[in-house]
Structure formats: structure tokens, C-alpha cells
Amino acid sequence: MAIMLLIFLLQLINSFEGLSGAEHETLCTSNACFTLHMEKVGFEKAQQNCDDNGGYLMTLRDRHEEDVLRSLLSLLQRQHQGRLLKVWIGLKLHRQDCVLPDKALRGFKWVSGKEDSNYSNWKREPVSTCTEERCVRVDYTFSGQSQLKWIAGPCKIPAFFACKFYFKGMCKPLALLGPGQITYTPPFSKEPQRSEMKSFPIGTYAIILCSNQLSHYSVCKGVEDTYSWNDPGPFCRAGKRNCEIINGGCEHVCHQDADDVQCSCKEGYDLEDDGLTCSFKDLCSPDTCEHQCVMGESGYSCRCPDGFKLNEDQRSCSDTDECQSQACRDHLCVNTHGSYMCVCKDGYKIVDGECSDVDECKQPRCEHNCLNSIGSFSCYCNEGFVLSKDGHSCVDINECVSARCLAELTCVNTAGSFICTSPKGFHLETDGSTYAPHVTVTSATSPGDSADEETQENFTESLTRTAVELAKYTVHRRNVLRYVKAVHVTVLKAF
Numbered sequence: 001m002a003i004m005l006l007i008f009l010l011q012l013i014n015s016f017e018g019l020s021g022a023e024h025e026t027l028c029t030s031n032a033c034f035t036l037h038m039e040k041v042g043f044e045k046a047q048q049n050c051d052d053n054g055g056y057l058m059t060l061r062d063r064h065e066e067d068v069l070r071s072l073l074s075l076l077q078r079q080h081q082g083r084l085l086k087v088w089i090g091l092k093l094h095r096q097d098c099v100l101p102d103k104a105l106r107g108f109k110w111v112s113g114k115e116d117s118n119y120s121n122w123k124r125e126p127v128s129t130c131t132e133e134r135c136v137r138v139d140y141t142f143s144g145q146s147q148l149k150w151i152a153g154p155c156k157i158p159a160f161f162a163c164k165f166y167f168k169g170m171c172k173p174l175a176l177l178g179p180g181q182i183t184y185t186p187p188f189s190k191e192p193q194r195s196e197m198k199s200f201p202i203g204t205y206a207i208i209l210c211s212n213q214l215s216h217y218s219v220c221k222g223v224e225d226t227y228s229w230n231d232p233g234p235f236c237r238a239g240k241r242n243c244e245i246i247n248g249g250c251e252h253v254c255h256q257d258a259d260d261v262q263c264s265c266k267e268g269y270d271l272e273d274d275g276l277t278c279s280f281k282d283l284c285s286p287d288t289c290e291h292q293c294v295m296g297e298s299g300y301s302c303r304c305p306d307g308f309k310l311n312e313d314q315r316s317c318s319d320t321d322e323c324q325s326q327a328c329r330d331h332l333c334v335n336t337h338g339s340y341m342c343v344c345k346d347g348y349k350i351v352d353g354e355c356s357d358v359d360e361c362k363q364p365r366c367e368h369n370c371l372n373s374i375g376s377f378s379c380y381c382n383e384g385f386v387l388s389k390d391g392h393s394c395v396d397i398n399e400c401v402s403a404r405c406l407a408e409l410t411c412v413n414t415a416g417s418f419i420c421t422s423p424k425g426f427h428l429e430t431d432g433s434t435y436a437p438h439v440t441v442t443s444a445t446s447p448g449d450s451a452d453e454e455t456q457e458n459f460t461e462s463l464t465r466t467a468v469e470l471a472k473y474t475v476h477r478r479n480v481l482r483y484v485k486a487v488h489v490t491v492l493k494a495f
Contacts, residue, residue: 025075026186026193027068033165033186033201034058036072036087043135046088046161047111053188055165057090059110060138061117062306066148069162073140084141088161091136093152098130102350108136108152112164118339123149125351163188169227170199171220175274177249179211180236202227210236225286232273251277268299290316307338331355347375367393384416 025036037049050056060066073085090111093099100107104120126134135155138148165188174182183192187203200206200220206229208216218231234249241261243254250263265271265278272279284293289302304310304317311318321340323333328342344355361370366379381387381394388395400411405420412419 025072026189026197027072027075028170028197028199028201029068031167031170033167033188034068034072035163035165035188036076037161037163038076040158040160042158043088043092043155046159047090049161050090050163053163053165055163055188056112057088058162058164059090059112059117060119060121060148060150061110062119064306066121069138070140070148072162084139086137086139086159088135088137088159089150090164091150092155093126093129093132093134095131095133099126099128099134101125101128102344104350106152108134118341121148121150122351123151126152165201167201169222169225170201171204171227171229172199172272172277172279173197174206174208174218174229174232175234175249175276176208176236177234177241177276178236181209182235183207183209208233208235212236228273232275234274234276249276288315305338307340328355345375347377365392382416 025038027034027036035055037046041049047057058065058069060069069087069089073087076085091105091108092111093106093108097107097109103116104118105116106120106122106126108126109116123139133155134152136150136152137159138150140148165186173184176182183206184197184200185192185205185207186201188201192207202220202222204220206218206220208218210216214236216231216233216235218229218233220227221230240259241248243250243256243261248254248256248261248263250261252266252269253264255262255264263271263276268281269278270281271277280295282295283300284295288300291305291308292303293300294303302310302315302317307320307322308317309320310316319335319337321335323335323340327333327340331345331348332343334341334343342350342355344350347358347360348355349358350356357372357374359372360377361372365377368381368385369379371378371380379387379392379394384397384399385394386397387393396413396415398413399418400413404418405411409420409422412421
């Protein structure tokens with residue numbers, strides 16, 4: 001008895017110590033519990049905290065787990081209305097791994113050790129790296145807008161965290177027959193749970209304090225496939241029970257038996273160990289369903305995991321071929337056991353489980369210019385060039401082939417363009433459109449010079465030849481002829 005009292009006192013002391021610790025909330029399902037810790041720590045410390053208590057950082061492998069985390073976060077709505085909550089999840093890129101843009105998890109891995117999942121919910125693409133650690137958190141507000149988007153970043157920044165604890169079985173809450181209080185401390189926590197839990201995992205320690213100062217304790221245990229409290233109660237009995245007072249404490253039917261009462265249950269229900277509460281008759285056995293057996297008002301029903309469907313026998317499960325529902329749209333879909341995988345066409349990549357267009361123009365694909373299009377791209381060249389047969393490089397156009405210059409001029413091809421040059425022996429006048437010959441006028445000599453006649457004859461012959469050439473090459477022949485005539489008259493006057 002002294003030993004039991006010592007255990008009780010130690011548990012009670014730990015309970016009060018735990019209440020002063022960091023705030024956290026707990027939510028339990030049929031086979032797992034989740035805790036949300038309102039202590040801002042780095043990823044490694046968050047992971048260590050979960051590991052030390054027998055769990056791991058919560059995973060978001062599908063929408064069901066995402067809904068569980070959303071429900072857990074909603075428990076804080078009253079205390080943290082309007083705040084942005086940043087919460088670590090158990091997804092990490094190790095230093096030796098690379099970011100893989102075509103994978104749903106982008107090369108990140110679940111720290112729980114479970115295999116990769118096809119579900120993802122990235123807010124933005126992780127920064128490409130093969131040498132740095134990256135950890136994933138989710139952002140949550142109570143605004144009702146898009147929530148729980150994944151963000152990859154440094155692992156040392158502080159954030160809240162959520163842990164998951166898997167259990168094979170649960171115990172229901174204990175019952176009180178009179179005034180009193182029950183506190184439950186699950187195995188993954190050092191402090192009693194403040195929230196009202198509907199089920200408690202194996203190893204949960206319950207302390208019952210009655211108004212008459214009597215105290216009790218009970219532990220949730222498992223024996224083979226059954227899970228129950230070692231002392232089911234009910235506790236805090238106050239005097240004689242009467243069916244006329246709160247139905248004698250019975251959930252269903254109360255039978256008055258002299259100075260005591262007896263509880264019974266409706267058809268299809270069994271009386272629990274506490275003698276008060278009723279539960280569905282458990283028709284589930286290990287062989288009832290292939291995967292999961294669930295009790296309901298009308299009996300049991302079998303359920304299948306995600307990616308599987310219930311067969312006509314209502315017991316076994318078979319793989320769902322998601323590809324039949326065009327899960328990948330017009331891309332290639334590969335069905336897998338319990339899931340599927342999209343294989344994108346060229347020009348697309350996997351983004352959040354779907355095929356999205358790749359902007360090829362972000363990479364140097366074209367010699368000159370690149371134009372992105374849905375699922376592809378095209379190259380085009382600067383003016384004066386034409387696209388080559390390889391579709392990427394550009395080739396200069398020889399404009400001189402199409403006689404771009406007037407007949408009197410010479411066409412010279414250049415890279416991307418061309419120029420027209422003047423004929424040999426001519427120069428462009430100041431008006432920008434008239435070409436004239438290069439003429440050198442020799443000063444007059446004395447009339448008695450013996451070479452006068454020969455000089456005049458040669459000059460006249462040269463001038464005549466020049467006039468012929470000028471008539472052949474000038475752009476504006478009329479102006480050139482006037483020029484020749486004027487020169488001829490000037491020379492005659494000189495002699």
C-alpha cells in the first residue's frame with residue numbers, strides 16, 4: 001500500500017510540474033495520437049523530442065493526415081486567433097541528396113523511415129541543391145484560406161512542431177458516479193492532457209481524485225487483442241445509487257435492485273467493464289476484414305486503405321486503377337499497387353503531382369531568341385538571319401543575291417545586313433544621291449609650248465572616255481552630263 005501511495009504522489013507531482021511546461025494539444029484517432037507543441041525549436045530538436053517520447057515528427061503523406069493536423073491546429077484557434085503558426089513536419093532533404101524537380105517529394109524523405117508518397121502540397125519549389133540540408137514546415141492561419149502549404153528552408157530556424165504516436169489499441173474514458181476529477185497522462189507526455197480526449201493509448205496513467213478525498217489510479221493495458229483499464233471503476237460513488245437520479249449512472253437501461261442498481265444495454269450493445277457504459281458488440285475479428293473492420297450502428301463494415309477499393313464480397317480489397325479516371329490527363333499514367341505515377345511528355349515536369357509546362361527558354365537553347373510555348377519552344381533569329389535546319393542556330397542572309405543595290409553600285413554582304421559601294425573612280429556628291437568622277441584640272445601653260453597640242457588632245461580623249469564611263473555608272477545620268485559639259489567649256493576657254 002505504501003508503494004502504491006508513493007507512486008501516486010510521484011505521478012501527482014509530475015502532473016503539477018508538467019502543467020508549467022510548454023503549451024501543447026493532443027488529438028487521438030482509433031490507432032494513433034498526435035501532439036502539437038507550442039515551443040519554437042529547430043528541426044533537429046523537434047525530431048529528438050518526438051523520438052524521446054516514442055513517436056516521430058508528423059507526416060503528411062495524404063489528405064487524411066493533412067486533415068488530422070488541421071483539426072489539431074484548430075484546437076488553438078481561441079488562444080492564437082489571427083497568428084501565423086509555423087509548424088515543422090517530418091520531411092527533410094539530407095546533405096548528400098539532391099533536389100529532384102520531377103519527384104512529388106522533390107528528393108526529400110520522411111524522417112519516420114516510411115517509403116516516399118505521391119502526395120505533396122508545395123507552396124513554392126525548393127531551392128535546387130545537393131550539398132545543403134533543407135527541412136519542411138507548414139504555415140497555418142485561422143483565416144480559412146489555403147492552408148498547410150509546404151515550405152522548404154534552413155533546418156535551424158525556430159518553429160512549432162507536431163508529433164505522431166502509433167498505438168495498437170485504445171481505452172475509453174473512465175466513468176465517475178459522483179463528484180470528482182480524472183487526469184490522464186499518456187505515455188508520450190510528461191503532463192496530464194487538458195483537452196477532452198475520447199480515447200487513450202496503451203500505457204496511459206489515470207489519476208482519479210474524488211470530492212471525499214479518496215484517490216484512485218488506473219492504467220490502460222492490452223491483453224492479446226483487448227484493451228482496457230486495470231481498474232475500470234466506476235469511481236467516486238456517493239451513497240446509494242437510484243435509477244431516478246441521473247439514471248443511476250447507467251448509459252442505457254437502469255434496473256433498481258434493492259439498495260443498488262444494475263445497468264444493461266440495448267440490443268446490439270455490450271456493457272463495458274465499468275458496469276455503466278455501453279458499446280457496440282464487437283463483431284470484428286482478425287479474419288472479418290482484409291484490412292480494417294469498423295463497428296457502426298448497423299453492425300460492422302470493412303474499409304480499405306487509400307488506393308484500394310472494397311470488392312463485391314464486402315471484405316477484401318483490390319487495387320484502384322487511378323489511370324482509368326485520367327488522373328494524369330493527357331500524359332502517360334502508370335498504375336501502381338495502391339497508387340499511380342504520372343510520366344510527363346517532353347516539355348513538362350511533375351509539380352505537386354501534376355504535369356506542368358517547362359519553360360525551356362530559361363536554359364540557353366537558341367543562338368539568338370527563344371519563344372516558350374505549352375510543352376515546347378521555338379527559336380527565331382534577328383533581322384538579316386534565317387533559322388538553320390537544326391532549329392537552334394542562325395545563318396546570315398546574303399542580301400546581295402537579290403540585287404539590293406542599284407545597277408551602278410556594288411553590293412557587299414555583311415553579317416545580318418549589306419552595304420552598297422560607289423564605282424571605282426567616282427565619289428558621292430554632297431547631295432547624297434549623285435556620283436561624280438574624280439577630275440584633276442591641270443593649270444594652263446604658255447601658248448608657245450610645243451606640248452600644248454598633244455596635251456589638249458590627250459585631255460580631250462580622257463575627258464570623252466570619262467564622260468562615257470560616267471554615263472554608264474552614274475545614278476543620275478542627266479546631272480553627270482551637265483557636269484561633263486561644264487568641264488569641257490571651262491577647258492576650251494582655258495586654251
